[in-house]
Amino acid sequence: MNGANNMSDVNNMTDVSDLNGTANSMNGEQEHIFYARDLNIYYGDHHAVADVNLDIYSKEITAFIGPSGCGKTSVLRCYNRMNDLIPIAKVEGTLEYKGLNLYGSQIDPVEVRRRIGMVFQKPNPFPKSIYENVAYGPKVCGMSRNRSELDDIVERSLKRAALWDEVKGRLKSSAFGLSGGQQQRLCIARAIAVDPDVLLMDEPCSSLDPIATTRIEELMDGLKNDYTIIIVTHNMQQAARISDKTAFFTTEENAETGMRTGMLIEFDIAEKIFSNPNDERTENYVTGRFG
Amino acid sequence: MTTLEVKPSNDLSVDLTGKQSRRRKELFVHIVLAAAGAVSLIISILIIWSLLKEAWTFIFNVEWANVWSIGWFPRRGFYDVKTLIVATFITTGIAMAIATPLGLGAAIYLSEYASKRFRAIVKPILEILAGVPSVVIGFFALSWVAPQIVSRIGGSDGGSLMAAGIGVGILTIPLVASISEDSMRADPDSLREASSGLGARKRHTIFSVIIPASISGLVASFIVATSRAIGETMVVFLAGGAADTAIFTSSAYDGSLTMTAAMASLSSGTDSVVGEGLTFQSLFFVGLILFALTLVLNMIATRFVNKVRERY
Known part of the structure; x- marks a missing residue:
């Protein structure tokens, strides 16, 4: 770790405790699917996220929690290069997916997004x-050759997303006739139809009522057998309920520029983050004293 | 069972009658705005009525064999409307064949590919182009398009329906581009993100999501541009290659008169058109056909848009 300034020194210390945390409380035999080191995100001049070091493990749910503006969504959008769509965004550092550098010059972001699907904050079905x-x-993606194959994929995906029984009689009608919760499950079905490896979920329940939220949570629990899921959530109970591992982010103000930069404070198995976190800031957040 | 007793309040400090003068002002504004709306309605009715009145005289008095004859020679009693209609279709067809791909292409580029800065510079230029007087385009079509382009693709270097059609096409490109761009930009970015997030390439996102989602705006731009092309007068009058008479032709390389050009040339001659048999009335007859044509076009467009629109 080569800390050049004070801020990254502070962060590097957290890293060490992170890595220790990994050794102590996490199962060492698990394989990680994403590997991030010194990940920095900039929007123009704004240093949005600083020095994230994080491993995401296969076939489980990882939750990103933290106050608004802490960079959790920005980090999430790095995993499928969604930040590329923002012209002023710039990503630095190492981000590997199964040992491949996601930001390498040979990588086609379109191929990345086929394997790493995304579900957005607001249900956004096509018209x-x-x-x-x-x-x-x-x-x-050129996945299916003929109609019956496509029919199969559609049925399977809708069943996977626990929506089939509600819509099987009206597949030809507009997606906008569905309720918000159904639309979001449709977006999940749409994402898993291309058979991705990973599902990124950016606050998928924030615009849904509690019943619809519960359905999505149950759905995610079933999906994690086949997919690696990373979810950003504002809802700490949700993170505690569904996630296997939890990453806590927060922001700190840069003394010189006055701009806020997000950083990863602590990453551990969910139980530990919510019951006995190492960092005081995490404890303050999860117990509701801050944020 | 107990009944709930409600006692009316006698609080006289509450006054809900409102100020008379304010209510009158509200009524006044209502009437002024309604009148403004009514004026345009009345003008429309007047236009139709004046068209119908003179066209009626023509329809009842004309020798119909002359309305379907060898060409448009109104001062000699030959009113072959198919000459004018075919010429109009030719110029409009050429114009739309140019304006639709170029306008739509420009719109897609500006909306989906161009950087914010580039768009901020080019969009206003496009709108300035839309404001170029048609007489200028007409001269451009006659003095540059005809010798430089039409003569090289087998036509003459003077006025022709081809030169006029290309001129009208140039005139309508900015119209197509501007309206199409607006309608594609109105699609929410969440659609683009949803599509990219599924591993769709940009061209898939554009052709499978953005264009279908904004089809009503795109068709609208096509219809507005077609109406504009049919109604365009100055370009076809200057570059169409016929002065005030025309022999029937179905070749774009010949000179001919469109409906609008025929009307303009008839009513701008030095000798008075009134008194020459039905010459004056023929103007209104052509005008009526033009009016009916654009009306039908708009109705088809509305139907089409309602049928294919993807609803949000």
Whole structure:
């Protein structure tokens, strides 16, 4: 670790405790699917996220929690290079997916996004039929040759997303006729239709009512057998309920520029983060004293 | 069972009658705005009425064999409207064949590919282009498009329907581009993100999501531009290659008169058109056909848009 300034020194200390945490309380045999070292994100001049070191493990749910502006969504959007869509965004550092540098010059972001799917904060179905929404990904990825194959994919994906029984009679009607919770499950079905490896979820329940939220949480619990899931959430109870591991982010103000920079404070198994965290800031946040 | 007793309050300090003068002002504003709306309605009715009145005289008195004859020679009693209609279709067809791909291409580029800065510079330029007087485009079509382009693709270097059509096409590109761009930019970014997030390439996002989602705006831009092309007068009058008469032709390389050009040339001659049999009335007859044509076009467009629109 080569800390050049004070801020990264502070952060590097947290890193060490992180890595220790990994050795102590995490299962050492698990394989990680994402490997991030010194990940920095900038929006123009704004240093949005500083020096994130984080391993994401396969076939489990990792939750990112923290106050607004702490950079959890920014970090999430690095994993499928969604930040590329923002012209002023710049990502530095190492981010590997199964040993491949995601930001290497040979990497095609489109290929990345086929394997690493995303579900957004607000349900954003296409203005098309329910069927066409789910079939869109397989179609543009050239996955299916014929209609019956596509029908199978659509049915399987909708079943996976626990939506099939509610919509099987009206696959041809507009996706906008669905309720918010159904739309979000449709977006999940759409994401898993291309058979990704990882699902990134950016506060997928923040615009849903408690019943719809519960359904999505149950769904995620079933999905983690097949997919690696990373979820950003503002809801700490949700993170505690569903996540296997939890990463806590927060922001600190730069004394010189006055701009806020997000950083990873602590990453550990969820139980430990919510019952006995190492860092005082994490404890303050999860017990509701801050943020 | 007990009944709930409600006692009316006698609080006289509350006055809900409101100020008379304010209510009158509200009524006044209401009437002024309604009148403004009514004026345009009345003008429309007047236009239709004046068209119908003179066209009626023409329809009842004309020798119909002359309305379907060898060409448009109104001062000699030959009112072959198919000459004008075919010429109009030719110029409009050429114009849209140019304006639709170029306008749509420019719109897609500006909306989906161009950087914010580039768009901020180019969009206003495009809108200035839309404001170029059609007489200027007409001269451009006659003095540059005809010798430089039409003569090289087998036509003459003077006025022709081809030169006029290209001129009208140039005139309508900014119209197509501007309206299409607005409608594609109105699609929320969440759609673009959803599509990219599924591993769609940009061209898939554009052709499978953005264009279908904004189809009503795109069709609208096509219809507005077509109406504009049909109604365009100065370019086809100057570059169409016919002065005030035309023999029937279905070749774009010939000179001919469109409906609008025929009307303009008839009513701008030095000798008075009134009194020459039905010459004056023929103007209104052509005008009526033009009016009916654009009306039908708009109705088809509305139907089409309602049928294919993807609802949000």
